[in-house]
Amino acid sequence: MLNLEADLFHRPGKKAGSLNAKPLKDLTRITPAALILAEEKRKTLMVQIREANALEEVRFDSLCLSLVHNLINHCQNLPDTSNSYYSQQGGLLDHALNRTEAALSLFRQYLVQEGGAELSEEQKLWQYALFSAAILQGVGKLYIDYSLDLYDNNGQFLKQWNPLLESLVAVGSHYSYEFQKESDDEFRRRLNILIARLLMPAGGFAWIAANPQVLAVWLALLNEDAHAAGTLGAILIRADAIAIQRYFNQMMLRNYGSRGNRYGRVGTFTGGVPESVAEIEQQIGVEFIQWLTRALEAGRIHVNKAPLFMVPGGMLMTPEIFQLFVREHPEYKNWQAIQKGFLSLGLHSVAADGSVSTRFEQTSNQQMHNGIVFVNYAVALPAQVQLHNLNTGKSVAISATELVNQAQFNNHFTRQQNAHIANALQHLTVAGQWQAAPVAPPPQVSIRPGVLNGA
Incomplete structure (x- = not known):
């Protein structure tokens, strides 16, 4: 047990944090979750997620919004990648929100509705399993991909953060981070489940755990086992792709806007944009x-x-x-x-x-x-x-x-x-069972990867 605790706290392979104080201007302030979500594009996404979710407002706030806040308390404004998609500050959260919004929209295509448009309680449970897995997909990277140090209000180093033990907001007021050079996908998938359990609201996890079939699929989603996750596994892969498409589309618009040719590109990248060979x-x-x-x-x-x-x-x-x-x-x-x-x-x-x-x-x-x-x-x-x-x-x-x-x-x-x-992909009935698709194919929902305002 002592060896395990030592491993958790010292995290072999991670560079020890600096014992010296740093100027606050060189650090990132830990920000309340509500303030991070107040950014306009995130507010828009949260509205779309709320509208696509079948839970009533009270349950949405306690089961869904609280989970988003818990994730933010763990990831703050970390980028998702060092130099690829969602590499901007807050990119990890932006990727999660875009992926979740797309997943909920796709989920509607695989429902068997009987009578009214309301989802049954069983269908709501499956939707919540997808929602939470979409928000938390790949969250094990917080342990694998980053080395993060915590500091107090004076810029004094406190300790290296371990995401398996506590949130970022639990200790310190500022942080600094760097990406690790090597990653381990298999290890990350195992960590996904551990950190997901830590972040899940008690009521949300209890709801999922009460249904063995839903729990099995939820664990498969977190383990990135698309085969075992069935329809929801395919939905989540497609939703993640849509989220990345959105980022690429916005990146091209941001860099070139209307100045590009018919494919949104400016000649042979003249005019100083982009500046580096990597860009x-x-x-x-x-x-x-x-x-x-x-x-x-x-x-x-x-x-x-x-x-x-x-x-x-x-x-x-x-x-x-x-x-x-x-x-x-x-x-x-x-x-x-x-x-x-x-x-x-x-x-x-x-x-x-x-x-x-x-x-x-x-x-x-x-x-x-x-x-x-x-x-x-x-x-x-x-x-x-x-x-x-x-x-x-x-x-x-x-x-x-x-x-x-x-x-x-x-x-x-x-x-x-x-x-x-x-x-073939199965559809979810009001009884919460997966069955063969109806004879008539469901209407295709158009999700525009580059548009977040529903236009």
């Missing part, structure tokens, strides 16, 4: 992803048809896709620069030896395909795509959420056949 690479990467989204939406590129294949671990993009982009954008001279821009966003898989290129064998014809695996491929998906059937040679329209679901069972590019069979 230029990221802008190119975002432009490539947005182009891919439009090409998929228009049906010019099909999933599972060269140069884009679903493989275990994500979407394989062969070099031809970057070459196709350059052919449509002759102002760029080589496709390698486009690939480098995409890689700068950190949305791809990296092998243990650091290589980014992977080879897959197509099981039906033993043909080899080489390329980059787009792990967060859902970020490039429009609401609907054309999916090419490698067995029949025909393409069919499929929703992005359904594609995410089917991708878990991909067996076209693996040497060992997967024993699982892809099942």
Whole structure:
């Protein structure tokens, strides 16, 4: 027990905090949750989340708003990433709010309504499980990805913060942080559940824990096990992608606004924006992803048809896709620069030896395909795509959420056949049971990734 406590407090691998005082101007003040939420775009998101939530006001405040406040007390104004999406101050919270709003909107598509439009108590419970998992997704990164020191009002170092033990607001008045160079996704997924339990309102956790089926799915969501989480797992992946799409769209508008060409880009990045090589690479990467989204939406590129294949671990993009982009954008001279821009966003898989290129064998014809695996491929998906059937040679329209679901069972590019069979996404009845979808498909809800005001 003593060794465990030592591990928790000293956190091996973390740099010890400075024992010297720091000027307050070099530190970040710990801010009340209500004040952080008062920022206009967050107020808008909270209104949309409240409207999409089926809980009455009193229960929303006690179960949902309190959870958001608890998260803020833990993450304050931390960015979500060091140099990719949601890397601005408060980005971790902004990402969580955008993801949650999108998840609640998508959830409505998978409800079986009987009679009135009101959700049953069982459906409200499932919705709350999704809400809380969306808010808390990846929260284990607070332990893994940051080294955070706490200070008092005089700038005197107090201690290094441990998110498993207390909130930021419990000790000190200021903090400083730095990102850790290495991350551990498997460890983070385990920590997600520990920190989520710490942040959950007692009544909210008791409600989820009272239903074993809901609890199992909730734990799977926090563990980022989309297969075990079923429909809600696919919804949450799609919602997270929408949140990142929103950030990319806003980033392009912020940097170029109406001064860009038809794709919102200014020539070859002249005029001093962006300034650094890293910024230029990221802008190119975002432009490539947005182009891919439009090409998929228009049906010019099909999933599972060269140069884009679903493989275990994500979407394989062969070099031809970057070459196709350059052919449509002759102002760029080589496709390698486009690939480098995409890689700068950190949305791809990296092998243990650091290589980014992977080879897959197509099981039906033993043909080899080489390329980059787009792990967060859902970020490039429009609401609907054309999916090419490698067995029949025909393409069919499929929703992005359904594609995410089917991708878990991909067996076209693996040497060992997967024993699982892809099942269609199920819908939630008023009795709180998941069942096959109705014969008539539910209407598609249009979620505009770049718009937060409902326009």
